[in-house]
Amino acid sequence: xxxxxxxxxxxxxxxxxxxxxxxxxxxxxxxxxxxxxxxxxxxxxxxxxxxxxxxxxxxxxxxxxxxxxxxxxxxxxxxxxxxxxxxxxxxxxxxxxxxxxxxxxxxxxxxxxxxxxxxxxxxxxxxxxxxxxxxxxxxxxxxxxxxxxxxxxxxxxxxxxxxxxxxxxxxxxxxxxxxxxxxxxxxxxxxxxxxxxxxxxxxxxxxxxxxxxxxxxxxxxxxxxxxxxxxxxxxxxxxxxxxxxxxxxxxxxxxxxxxxxxxxxxxxxxxxxxxxxxxxxxxxxxxxxxxxxxxxxxxxxxx
Amino acid sequence: xxxxxxxxxxxxxxxxxxxxxxxxxxxxxxxxxxxxxxxxxxxxxxxxxxxxxxxxxxxxxxxxxxxxxxxxxxxxxxxxxxxxxxxxxxxxxxxxxxxxxxxxxxxxxxxxxxxxxxxxxxxxxxxxxxxxxxxxxxxxxxxxxxxxxxxxxxxxxxxxxxxxxxxxxxxxxxxxxxxxxxxxxxxxxxxxxxxxxxxxx
Numbered sequence: 214x215x216x217x218x219x220x221x222x223x224x225x226x227x228x229x230x231x232x233x234x235x236x237x238x239x240x241x242x243x244x245x246x247x248x249x250x251x252x253x254x255x256x257x258x259x260x261x262x263x264x265x266x267x268x269x270x271x272x273x274x275x276x277x278x279x280x281x282x283x284x285x286x287x288x289x290x291x292x293x294x295x296x297x298x299x300x301x302x303x304x305x306x307x308x309x310x311x312x313x314x315x316x317x318x319x320x321x322x323x324x325x326x327x328x329x330x331x332x333x334x335x336x337x338x339x340x341x342x343x344x345x346x347x348x349x350x351x352x353x354x355x356x357x358x359x360x361x362x363x364x365x366x367x368x369x370x371x372x373x374x375x376x377x378x379x380x381x382x383x384x385x386x387x388x389x390x391x392x393x394x395x396x397x398x399x400x401x402x403x404x405x406x407x408x409x410x411x412x413x414x415x416x417x418x419x420x421x422x423x424x425x426x427x428x429x430x431x432x433x434x435x436x437x438x439x440x441x442x443x444x445x446x447x448x449x450x451x452x453x454x455x456x457x458x459x460x461x462x463x464x465x466x467x468x469x470x471x472x473x474x475x476x477x478x479x480x481x482x483x484x485x486x487x488x489x490x491x492x493x494x495x496x497x498x499x500x501x502x503x504x505x506x507x508x509x510x511x512x513x514x515x516x
Numbered sequence: 517x518x519x520x521x522x523x524x525x526x527x528x529x530x531x532x533x534x535x536x537x538x539x540x541x542x543x544x545x546x547x548x549x550x551x552x553x554x555x556x557x558x559x560x561x562x563x564x565x566x567x568x569x570x571x572x573x574x575x576x577x578x579x580x581x582x583x584x585x586x587x588x589x590x591x592x593x594x595x596x597x598x599x600x601x602x603x604x605x606x607x608x609x610x611x612x613x614x615x616x617x618x619x620x621x622x623x624x625x626x627x628x629x630x631x632x633x634x635x636x637x638x639x640x641x642x643x644x645x646x647x648x649x650x651x652x653x654x655x656x657x658x659x660x661x662x663x664x665x666x667x668x669x670x671x672x673x674x675x676x677x678x679x680x681x682x683x684x685x686x687x688x689x690x691x692x693x694x695x696x697x698x699x700x701x702x703x704x705x706x707x708x709x710x711x712x713x714x715x716x717x
Contacts, residue, residue: 223638224637224674225638226633226635226636228636228637230637231636231637231653231654231655234530234635234653234655234694235635237530237533237694238529238565238566238598238656239565240528240529240530240532241527242528242565242566242569260573260576262528262565297611298566298568299631319631319633320632321631321632321633345632346632474569474572475576478527478528479577
């Protein structure tokens with residue numbers, strides 16, 4: 214991966230370093246779900262580091278039901294043209310043709326997302342086959358490493374999108390962090406058994422044990438609705454935050470978007486978070502995750 | 517001279533990678549988020565990230581003017597990618613309200629090498645860096661459209677300017693901090709030491 218390039222070699226695109234490095238550039242930032250070019254501009258003006266272009270925010274996907282698919286190419290292109298920050302878009306789990314289409318459209322990152330209805334109940338897409346990098350969700354370390362083994366260049370938690378409830382994202386980040394801490398305490402003999410337990414390749418498990426973190430960037434996603442939610446996720450170890458329905462399902466999206474950006478940067482400064490939390494208007498209403506029927510829990514999708 | 521203290525502007529972006537690279541180049545590296553923290557540094561790195569976001573946060577949290585003042589006063593600075601944009605006196609295609617710190621007489625074009633699918637790695641020969649070319653990692657990278665008389669061009673890729681220096685300010689379109697090769701950070705650390713030595717005369 215880090216081989217020295219000989220002189221005069223043609224530039225090489227789609228390398229692991231270019232894909233993972235792209236996510237490194239997003240660190241400390243907020244990635245916002247948007248459904249129109251106008252929303253994308255509001256997000257960019259508020260200081261978002263990237264936008265996720267999709268047809269319906271997760272709160273509406275929940276409400277509407279039915280099969281949720283990749284967004285309309287015209288709508289994605291409209292958003293690409295509206296902003297200069299990176300644009301991400303979602304494919305269904307295992308729907309590698311949707312991913313091929315998104316790559317052809319020129320999106321900067323593909324989210325193989327449990328928020329859409331899975332297209333394959335056994336396999337995720339082979340992400341090494343793409344030039345466009347992928348971000349994938351994970352509820353625990355084993356799941357994160359399986360996605361990285363398939364080529365994911367960025368990992369996010371799988372908090373229940375569209376609920377406005379941060380409890381599941383907190384669970385996932387704590388789980389991943391605790392499992393990494395446990396690996397740090399393993400000696401070389403124990404790492405083989407740990408890999409078996411995690412159902413992940415030994416090489417990746419050994420790398421995590423040595424680094425003390427994932428080999429790719431880790432963001433939080435799912436349920437962030439307030440500046441304090443975003444700061445909480447960062448204090449728990451997320452390197453940045455995805456915000457879905459929380460912004461454009463609230464009373465004053467521009468103001469809330471800017472407030473969440475501030476709180477994400479100064480996540481360890483309660484005075485900044487307090488100021489950012491003032492006078493934001495109505496937050497999204499939210500859903501309690503323990504009243505969600507099993508079948509409506511997105512985190513159960515993917516494995 | 518003891519190890520210089522070099523800050524990394526820590527509003528957004530790949531701060532950790534620069535801290536690691538600077539430490540490997542024998543500097544004492546620390547993140548800088550507040551104007552007060554600027555006082556204690558001998559040099560400053562503006563990392564890669566989203567230039568629109570970094571610009572907005574710098575204005576919002578009162579960093580932009582102190583940064584301009586320190587750079588004008590000769591503080592050695594090094595910017596990579598978004599950091600190169602922040603050090604440009606002029607952006608060809610700024611977003612509305614996008615401000616820069618300035619310091620290098622050049623005009624830059626954002627995302628000039630294309631979107632993420634066009635991001636690439638290529639060998640780059642840099643003036644002042646001994647030995648083999650460095651591994652250039654270009655991510656939605658800008659290039660330098662043109663430079664003023666006082667700005668030195670240190671490297672080009674396919675006819676486009678990708679590394680420059682003017683006085684105490686250094687900038688690259690690519691990300692040496694994402695490689696294990698710390699020669700560019702060492703070049704910058706040497707610039708910081710030279711400035712420190714000149715000041716103490």
